[in-house]
Amino acid sequence: MKQIYLAVVAIVAAIATMSSAQAQEAPWRGFYAGLNGGYAWNSANGKFNNATDLSNLTLNGAIVGGQIGYNWQANQFLFGLEFDASTRAGGEDTVTANAGTVNAASISADMNYLSSVRARLGWAINNWLLYGTVGWGFGEFTFKEDMPQVPFSGKVRFNDNGVVFGGGVEWMVAYGVSLRAEYLRYDLTAGSTISADFPTSSSDARIGFDNVDVARAALNIKLSN
Numbered sequence: 001m002k003q004i005y006l007a008v009v010a011i012v013a014a015i016a017t018m019s020s021a022q023a024q025e026a027p028w029r030g031f032y033a034g035l036n037g038g039y040a041w042n043s044a045n046g047k048f049n050n051a052t053d054l055s056n057l058t059l060n061g062a063i064v065g066g067q068i069g070y071n072w073q074a075n076q077f078l079f080g081l082e083f084d085a086s087t088r089a090g091g092e093d094t095v096t097a098n099a100g101t102v103n104a105a106s107i108s109a110d111m112n113y114l115s116s117v118r119a120r121l122g123w124a125i126n127n128w129l130l131y132g133t134v135g136w137g138f139g140e141f142t143f144k145e146d147m148p149q150v151p152f153s154g155k156v157r158f159n160d161n162g163v164v165f166g167g168g169v170e171w172m173v174a175y176g177v178s179l180r181a182e183y184l185r186y187d188l189t190a191g192s193t194i195s196a197d198f199p200t201s202s203s204d205a206r207i208g209f210d211n212v213d214v215a216r217a218a219l220n221i222k223l224s225n
Contacts, residue, residue: 026073027175028124031223033068036180038216040088040114042209057109059141059209061090067218071120078122078129085115086214092142105147112140112157114186114212116164127172137164137186141209160188160209176222186212 041060065086072079092110118135144155168182188209 026225027127027172028071028078028122028129029073030225031068031070032178032220033066033223034180034218034220035064035066036084036086036216036218037062037064038214039063040086040111040212040214042111042212057093057107059088059090059093059109059111059212061088063088063114063214063216065114067220069120073124076124078120078124078131080120080122080131081118082120082133083115083117085113086216087111087113092144105145108142108144108146109209110142110144111209111212112142114139114214116184116186118164122170129170129172129178130167131170132165132167133182133184134163134165137162137184137188137212139186139188139209139212158209162187166214170220178220178222180218180220182216182218184214184216186214188212 039061040063042058063086065084067082067084069080069082088111092108094106094108114137116135116137118133120131120133122129122131138159138161141158141160142155143158145152164184164186166182166184168180170178170180172178188211
């Protein structure tokens with residue numbers, strides 16, 4: 001019995017030693033999850049009623065979100081996959097159309113969420129990681145018109161998607177805990193036609209939310225080796 005106990009202890013110790021050695025050789029490898037926060041800037045484009053320039057709608061503001069991913073590491077080379085999602089914390093932006101007339105309207109836009117699935121390619125130097133990233137981004141935006149004198153209030157949601165790319169630097173503060181600073185550009189090139197159900201909408205009315213730029217910091221916690 002004593003021999004069995006000693007054998008089990010020896011096996012457990014060997015596995016622990018092997019795991020520790022692997023962690024030292026590839027400290028970035030494994031699943032991770034974390035939180036992020038930063039700033040996004042983006043302007044709408046298009047026309048609404050043959051007069052209102054929608055580029056005056058700016059969706060600049062703070063964003064908060066989270067990410068989850070997995071890294072493979074071979075020596076200093078790193079390849080990873082990551083999914084992230086963020087929402088804008090600043091609220092909608094509003095412009096006024098047809099001021100002083102019976103058709104006076106408040107036109108608003110907001111970014112409901114921004115997310116992406118990306119590959120990361122990096123180079124680890126001690127406890128630092130330099131990386132570039134590219135993938136596919138998704139966003140949902142809201143367009144709204146309020147006309148108190150009609151009265152009318154309408155809202156529609158648009159979904160845009162496109163290439164996202166960027167890069168950053170990550171610092172492993174302690175094993176399994178890292179801080180990151182990164183920049184991303186979401187190239188959401190698609191535009192959307194605004195429904196004719198809106199009272200002041202013109203036949204060629206459209207709105208687009210192109211090129212969302214994001215600068216943010218993130219905290220990651222490693223979940224596995």
